[in-house]
Amino acid sequence: MSRTWFITGANRGLGRAFTVAALASGDTVVATARDPHTMSDLTDERLTVLPLDVRDRDQVFATVAKAFDVTGRVDVLVNNAGYGLVGALEELTETQIRDQMDTNFYGALWVSQAALPHLRAQASGHIVQISTVGAVGSLPLFSMYNASKWALEGFSASLADELRPFGIKVTLAQMGGFDTDWAKSSMKFAEGIPVYSAVRESILGMRDYPDMAALPSTEASSEPAEPAAEGEWVEAAPEVAAAGLLDLVSDPNPPLRKIIGPGAHQMVAMALDARRQDYITDPEFTWPG
Template identity: 40%
Template sequence: MSKIILITGASRGFGKIWAKALLERGDKVAATARNIADLNELVEAYGESVFPVKLDVNDHDAVFAAVKKVKEHFGRIDVLINNAGFGLFGAIEETTEQQARAQIETNFFGLLWVTQAIVPIFREQGSGHIIQVSSFLGLITYPVLGLYNASKYAVNGLSETLAQEVKAFGINVSLIEPNGFATDWSGASAVQTEATETYAPLKKAFFEAATPDQWGKPEATAKAVLALIDSKNPPLHFLLGKVALPTVKQVYADRLAEFEEWKDVSAEAHGH
């Protein structure tokens, strides 16, 4: 039986790649984009299997209306892929208030609104799979991506909590946590702070350290995402790419060692 999948941010990058993979195998996709014309390629290729929806996830009321429209169109929704988001590159000190708010508004609040809109539908159905597109930078941090890191840490905290709250209703929650991939995330879709000389050496070292083989091929993720969607017992945390796991393991090992080093001081602070 084909699945009905709602994908936000489906006009480019991961969203478009995964939409195509799902449509190729016979699933039906409700694809959202801020500019609905950007979805024409999918509609022309897959016809009525695609339901294009104009949506800016920052618009709370529009999100709820769009999700309702998708449910009415297809009769049900089986999977949500909360993919809309962008990268903000720059040192924290360089980041303007507007840039910081825009990053959190889209990457966190936009995802939250779609999540809140879909949960009652899944709860009524007694089933559903919420897939939040986060990042391995929701588990560790890199310099020059402070607000992006913060947005993904927030997504992870929200989603881990959500998984506990909705499990009894037959709803699964998964966090897709890719390492770096060669998508528009770091290119046309990215926002840059106004650079200062203060952080130029740090940025130079950071970008020079990223060798080409560290960037995954976006098209290669489709098989993994299909496996996640088809899993009867999907994981809460799902890393994508060969860089993510060893990097996260090292950071967590260092973190645990630091906790251990200070454990006596920490325990004494309990007071009894």
């Protein structure tokens, strides 16, 4: 049976790859972007493109309602909209911090909340939160990005338990590195403080952040790509992520957490082992066998 998808941040990177793959599999897609014209090259009678800024809660509720009105149902909801914010905590402004959380965390929260009455009414559905290996561990200069994804995972894990009695599934897709605009024009940078130059060089391979004024403007969209150890990037084509997502939503019993992408499994294992090492120093703590 064909499915109906609702995908945020669908105009580029992973969001576009998800949209193209879903259409290619014969499914129907409601795709959203802050500027729908950026998707004008995709022409398919099973595709509906709607404008949406996920930071605007009222617009989110109206757009989600319209999607259900247009298609009659949504089987797969993919919260993909987001961007990467890079900067030591001391370097970040209040505006930058709030915008990161408004997009990556509250955006997914509003979309999920808006869809719930509709999904309960149809007694089915699969919410896929596009998360990251950065929601398991952490990385210097990515504190607010990590925070937004840890928060996403926190509410989504509780949401999964709340929705299970209604036949609705929730999965956190913890992505590794993919060759998307997230790590390029969709990344935003703080204004650097010289004392953190060595940290920038160790993580990013540069002593200063790029000049944002010299970069092309972009809307928050595709998620995510994750820097590997020693500041190197491990990347795969977005189509690899899309294939992984199609496999995930085809699973009749999907897991709460699913790792997708090159290097991602190793990074999750490293992060969990680091946490284990912290806990086992406590003589009263026993790690589960």
